[in-house]
Amino acid sequence: MAARQPRFNQQVLIDTTPLPDDIPKVKEIGASSAPLMSASFFIGARCKPYNDDYMVCKTEANGKGELECMKEGRKVTRCAASVLEDINKYCLEDFRKHWQCLDNNNQQLWQCRSAERSLNKCVFDNLKLEKVIPGAPENEVPVHLRKRQIFAHPGRH
Amino acid sequence: MGVPFEALLPYGIVLVMFGVSGVGLSKLRHMQNGGKRPRYAIDQWDRVMMDRDRRLTGYLRGQTDRVAAPAGFEVNNPWRVEERYF
Numbered sequence: 001m002a003a004r005q006p007r008f009n010q011q012v013l014i015d016t017t018p019l020p021d022d023i024p025k026v027k028e029i030g031a032s033s034a035p036l037m038s039a040s041f042f043i044g045a046r047c048k049p050y051n052d053d054y055m056v057c058k059t060e061a062n063g064k065g066e067l068e069c070m071k072e073g074r075k076v077t078r079c080a081a082s083v084l085e086d087i088n089k090y091c092l093e094d095f096r097k098h099w100q101c102l103d104n105n106n107q108q109l110w111q112c113r114s115a116e117r118s119l120n121k122c123v124f125d126n127l128k129l130e131k132v133i134p135g136a137p138e139n140e141v142p143v144h145l146r147k148r149q150i151f152a153h154p155g156r157h
Numbered sequence: 158m159g160v161p162f163e164a165l166l167p168y169g170i171v172l173v174m175f176g177v178s179g180v181g182l183s184k185l186r187h188m189q190n191g192g193k194r195p196r197y198a199i200d201q202w203d204r205v206m207m208d209r210d211r212r213l214t215g216y217l218r219g220q221t222d223r224v225a226a227p228a229g230f231e232v233n234n235p236w237r238v239e240e241r242y243f
Contacts, residue, residue: 012235019231028231030223032213033206084224095222103220104193107203 026074031084034103038095038116039087041131042123047079083129090126094119109144110152116144191218 007014019025031039044051054076057069087095098115105111123129136142186195196203196218211217212233213226 009238010241011238013238014233014235016229016232028226030213030221030226030230032210032220032222033203034220035222036206081224084222088222088224092222099220099222103218106194106196106198 023070024074026077027081029077029080029084034099034107035084035095037102037107037109038099038119039084041133042087042127042129043080043083044134045129045132046083046127047076050075050079083127086127087123091119091122094122105153110149113144113149113152120144191216193218 006012007016029036036043050072054069054072057072058065061068094115098112098119101112101115102109109116120131123131131144133142133144187193190196196207199207207217210219212230213219214221
């Protein structure tokens with residue numbers, strides 16, 4: 001076994017050249033998949049304009065836009081980081097409970113409604129961000145607020 | 158007319174053997190998933206995200222809620238090299 005991971009072999013090339021200095025630096029998001037899934041609706045609630053800007057830029061670039069949309073992309077990253085920072089600051093306990101539940105249940109939101117309810121409440125009380133499911137029917141109770149749940153593993157909601 | 162207990166011994170052995178291998182395999186899978194239930198029905202997006210988790214934490218099933226990525230994360234995303242054929 002080689003002690004050092006290869007930088008270049010027949011499958012991958014890891015290019016460690018950093019971005020040039022004329023591109024402003026922004027730290028990448030460090031949260032992994034389950035915390036991002038848990039925070040996704042709050043990121044959406046605060047960052048919708050930035051995200052929409054970025055998607056419009058990418059759409060108008062017709063399949064290109066990696067360089068042209070970097071400015072919008074940095075805004076998206078910064079906004080998501082601000083949401084994660086606030087959730088970590090005010091609701092860390094509920095947040096951890098929810099994403100650990102998600103991670104243990106195949107990242108299916110409906111398995112973790114009780115943890116989600118307390119997280120939603122904490123985030124709404126402290127950050128004034130509310131979970132709204134985009135495109136959900138207007139005349140029905142959204143799925144995460146229903147009193148009765150019919151589809152989850154027994155004892156997990 | 159009772160059944161002699163010797164007639165049931167093979168069933169006991171079968172039960173124990175299947176039980177040991179089943180429990181062992183299930184424990185092994187649990188261990189491979191970092192002490193968590195395994196992921197199932199994953200699609201390409203899930204695979205991409207799990208690979209990102211691996212780059213962030215070092216484990217495929219590792220999770221972290223840090224806000225900023227560790228140093229070097231932004232440059233360790235590999236380019237997939239086209240397979241050579243001649």
